[in-house]
Amino acid sequence: MAVVELGPERCDALLRFFGDLPAGDLTFIKEEVTDPETVRSWANGESAGGRWVAVEGDEVTGYVAVRPLPGWSDHVGEVRLVVAPSSRGSGLGRELARQALVGAVSSGLSKLVVEVVAEQGAALALFTDLGFSGEALLRDHIRDRDGELRDLMVLAHHVSDTWSGMDTVGIADELGAPAG
Template identity: 85%
Template structure:
């Protein structure tokens, strides 16, 4: 298994990954991820932020097993990156989500973003644990903010990572070693 930056050669495998996800997981991505044109445009246009995929299998039968993106917010919040992360349901619980999130954090900090946010459904224990361990903390609780597939209202948590404030925390999870430490 390898985590690589999304390039044009992996768009078809990424589309197959998105098409196989349950609807509930697709809502975390926010973009039209089952539309081939949308996914291909990600790899061809050089936009700020980044997208990475976890890939498995031989080069001629490659499978995408996870996806993470950092999307800078527009306008006056363009120093803030929003993280979107999803792992194939059959591969969860083996550290892949953590590895992808860590990669996104390292790349986002290297590219100069000073704050990262991620939206997590309040009951999503795995996502909360994963991002908290990487130095994110709760910044907002939006009550009854989303509806699940059954129409039930659910709370949404916004977790945030302030890069300079949490540098010491990053050190403890070994991320600072992967970056040029700030002066």
């Protein structure tokens, strides 16, 4: 398994990955992920935040994107992460999220946010370990597939505040940051 930047050669595999995901998981990505033109435009276009895929052989098993917010929040990137159900629980989500953080910091974003359904234990665990913390709780903000209302948490990572946190996961070294 390797995590690589999304390029044109992975588009077909990425479309297969999105096509096989349960509908509920697609909602985390917030883009037209089953539309071939949209996915090809990602791979060919310039991207301020970045997009990465986990690959195993010819298949994509995970995807993470950092999308800069528009206008006066263009210093903030929103993370969108999904791992194939059959590949969960082996550290792939953690590795993709780490790559997103390194890429976002390298491209100059100073804050990252991620929206997590409040009961999503795995997502909470992996983002918290990377230095994200709860910044907002939006109650009854999501309607799940059964029509039940669920709370949405917005976790945030303030880059300048957290060099020491990044040190603990080895990210500062990767970015060439000063020690300490």
